[in-house]
Every structure is written in C-alpha cells, then in structure tokens.
Amino acid sequence: NAGVTQTPKFRILKIGQSMTLQCTQDMNHNYMYWYRQDPGMGLKLIYYSVGAGITDKGEVPNGYNVSRSTTEDFPLRLELAAPSQTSVYFCASSPQGISYEQYFGPGTRLTVT
Amino acid sequence: KNQVEQSPQSLIILEGKNCTLQCNYTVSPFSNLRWYKQDTGRGPVSLTIMTFSENTKSNGRYTATLDADTKQSSLHITASQLSDSASYICVVSVTGNQFYFGTGTSLTVIP
Numbered sequence: 001n002a003g004v005t006q007t008p009k010f011r012i013l014k015i016g017q018s019m020t021l022q023c024t025q026d027m028n029h030n031y032m033y034w035y036r037q038d039p040g041m042g043l044k045l046i047y048y049s050v051g052a053g054i055t056d057k058g059e060v061p062n063g064y065n066v067s068r069s070t071t072e073d074f075p076l077r078l079e080l081a082a083p084s085q086t087s088v089y090f091c092a093s094s095p096q097g098i099s100y101e102q103y104f105g106p107g108t109r110l111t112v113t
Numbered sequence: 114k115n116q117v118e119q120s121p122q123s124l125i126i127l128e129g130k131n132c133t134l135q136c137n138y139t140v141s142p143f144s145n146l147r148w149y150k151q152d153t154g155r156g157p158v159s160l161t162i163m164t165f166s167e168n169t170k171s172n173g174r175y176t177a178t179l180d181a182d183t184k185q186s187s188l189h190i191t192a193s194q195l196s197d198s199a200s201y202i203c204v205v206s207v208t209g210n211q212f213y214f215g216t217g218t219s220l221t222v223i224p
Contacts, residue, residue: 004156031210042117042202042214043157050210059211090156098144098206099164104156 001026004105006091012111013081021076021108023091031094032074033102034058034066036087043090049074050097081112115140119203119215126222130193134218136186136203148177148188149202151217157202160188193222
C-alpha cells in the first residue's frame, strides 16, 4: 500500500492563479481531511469528508473548495490564490471518525507570490 | 476559547537520556487526545490516542499520560535515540470532527 499520496510536492503560484492539490489514498478509508500548516503554528483543518459525495467545512475553509467523487480521491481547489495561502498542505485519511488514527500524506509546499 | 499549548517549545537532550513533553488544553467537549511525531519535511505520524477514561498509553519507548481533570497530558520518551529528533505535536479532538493542534515541541537528540 502506498498509503496517502499528494501531488505536487512543491508549487509556486502567482496571485490570482488557480490550482488543484491532489490527494489519493489506497486504504479504503471513509474519512479524509485537508490541513494547512503555517510556520510556527499548529495544523488547521480546512475541509473534511466522511465519504464519497459528502464534504464539510473545517476551521479555515475560506478560499478553498473540495470534492469527493470517489473513496480514494479528495482534491483541494484554490480558485484565486492569495499570499495568505502560502503554507504546507497535508492530506490525511482515517477508517472512520475522530476515534481513529489519521494517516498523513507527505505534504505539498505552496508559495503564492 | 479552544486552545492547546505545548511546552517546552524546543528541547535538546543527549542520546540515551529521558525527556518529558507537556500539553495543556482548554478544549471542550473533549473526545480524545493524540500525540504525533513529525519529522522535518514529512507528515505527522500517530504515536498514541487516548480517550477520557485512559490515564496512560505506551507505544514502545513513548508513554503518554492524560489527566482529564486538570486537562494536562505528557509524553515521556525513554532512552532517547538520534531518530527521535522531530517535532512532537499534541492534538485534542472534539465531537463533530474538529481537531485542535498544538504548535509542537521541537526535540533535538545529540550524540
């Protein structure tokens, strides 16, 4: 099993550009999560999904969109990139909800200039 | 306000020594508390998950404790190794799939 994979590893965007961060898991987990990690700060939940077709907002959803058309994939979309979205983005999955261990991907480092 | 605070912010210890990291939280309603290890440039890896009723949980040389009354947790690392150098993150979850992450303790183990 590859676990949770994320692409790309690094990306530089200009202000106003759009992009999609890809996340795929091969563990047949129902729950998937997107976090951002800013320097010196704790991870913050952006969006999460409890299964295909179901998504919900986390603590910091503004400026982002998600979709979950399959169990395996949970892409994160940035429509109009802003410097405040410069961060490291982590995708995670778990078999079920908050009582279960989360498995994190390697992260995507995004810089918006 | 829901907060998770960790101390110390950073710590340097000699290989083979023990250390204890602290986590205080004001999150409610409490569901569980986790400790993660995050190597530089990698995603966090789970060490332990503890519910309200659990006081202690071990994972090899890592032992976590939880005092739900005082809202404190600690992570004790025994006989440290160079590979223990990482950031250790405390996370408290509440009902409704919300997670509150501490900023982490950066541990450096030197030979």
